[in-house]
Amino acid sequence: MKNKISALMDGELFADEANHVIAELKSQSSAQQDWQIYHLIGDVLRQPEAITREVGSAVHERLQLEAVILAPQRSMTEKARNIALSAAASVMAVVAVSWMAMQATPNKSAQLAAQTSALTRASFVLKPQVNAYLLAHQELSPSSDVQGGSAFIRTTNYSNEDVAP
Amino acid sequence: MKWLLYACLFTSLNGYAAESSTSHDWLKTLAFAGHGTDFSGDFVYQHDNQVETFRISHIVASDSEYEKVISLDGPKQEIIRHHGQTWCYRNHKMVQVASQQGYAKFPSRLLENVSDLNTLYRVQEVAKEQVAGYLTQVILLQSVDNLRYSHKIWLHSETGLLLKAAVLDEKKNVLEQYLFTQLKIGAAADRAWLASPQVDSKIVASIKTPALLDIKSGWVVDALPTGFVKVQEIKRAMTKKHAPVTQIVYSDGLSALSVFIEPTDDDDEDDKEGLSSRGSVNLYQKVVGLHLYTVVGEVPARTVMQVLDSIRFKGN
Secondary structure: OHHHHHHHHOOOOOHHHHHHHHHHHHHOHHHHHHHHHHHHHHHHHHOOOOOOOOHHHHHHHHHHHOOOOOOOOOOHHHHHHHHHHHHHHHHHHHHHHHHHHHHHOHHHHHHHHHHOOOOOOOOOEOOHHHHHHHHHHHHHOHHHHHHHHHHHHHHHOOHHHHOOO | OHHHHHHHHHHHHHHHHHHHHHHHHHHHHHHHHHHHOOEEEEEEEEEOOEEEEEEEEEEEEOOEEEEEEEEOOOOOOEEEEEOOEEEEEEOOEEEEEEOOOOHHHHHHHHHHOHHHHHHHEEEEEEEEEEEOOEEEEEEEEEEOOOOOOEEEEEEEOOOOOEEEEEEEOOOOOEEEEEEEEEEEEHHHOOOHHHHOOHHHHHEEOOOOOOOOEEOOOOEEEOOOOOOOEEEEEEEEOOOOOOOOEEEEEEEOOOOEEEEEEEEOOOOOOHHHOEEEEEOOEEEEEEEEOOEEEEEEEOOOHHHHHHHHOOEEEOOO
16 A cells, blocks of 8 residues: 555556545545655655645644634535646646747747757657658548548658658 | 536537538548549648648549649649559659558548547538639538547538638637639549559559558557547558557547557657647657657647657556
């Protein structure tokens, strides 16, 4: 179980395994303690300026002192899901925006590419080297069948450079 | 927020249920029309702020299809397709580029999946318009998610031939489009090039295409977009590659993507990583462990990235 918790934290589990471990975490308090300890170890290893132990219980204590608000509330899991979704969405937005920028202003692409190097590290126009993959794809792609020879037009532009005489 | 999404999805599903049967038939007609109809004409291919013009002749003779496409501007380009084989003009000669061994399967496969298309695309007959002087039915296939592009197609009202096609991103920007500017259909189609004797002598089958080997590679994609199913899984030789490359083709019936997996070469792998595009095609490459992954398809950038990042070896 401990190995699995560690793997979950590192994002090394596949969805089905992860769900299983998360279910275990929900039901077993010992597993929850392991989870917290592992995060604490992780924090120590990363050497932040301040290390806080048992944040969960501290927050819980503080919450007990807060005034009670009688209003309909969404469940925590739903909130968590929304946060996760919006995080993913903003990552996608960054990719999409930089992508659009590349498309619109090729002159700036080198500059922008440097900024977004963690996400994408290559030029944004297909290089001749990848032509073989395009051809191989179009050979077996059902959409080539509808478009006929026209689909191959995408690749022939590079064909002169592609094959040495 | 989520209920709203479901509500929208549900009403839209209901909304087009009534009209989907007619669009259905259009798609079936389309799948056949491209093969069974004689036509010749000029068309424009527009992508990435570029415009290119081509001339095409498509003739069906004694159960065999002939198709020739030549460029009318820019560098010389020529493509000949005959009986499921494709030749391209390269270095002053015609070279066979694709053997299309699996080719015969596709029209029928496409048809099998037409019904599934209705769950992945919202199919609407939007208008009747003229293209190259012919009356066409305009059909919008709007993607229900952002993992595939929307398509707008203009089909000849009589034959179902595709006279114009546009690929749209989620903001309805046109990524690429084909458009006939001049066209002759049926008996009027230009057959001149078929008769010309130099056609056969020009075809040089200089590349001996190795057999495409159907395999079970053990590689899987965990985060495949809804509706994409495996079409083919093969091992193939590729130019400038030492080792055979595993290729897995997935399709949702309208768009397709290929996953390539190969052992890494010694030469500069850094150069190979990243995202690139041409028209509606996106390509993403990354070295993971001892393998080079390549994902290419007529799908958005986020889709090729999502697919590549979920490739794993499951074993046989």
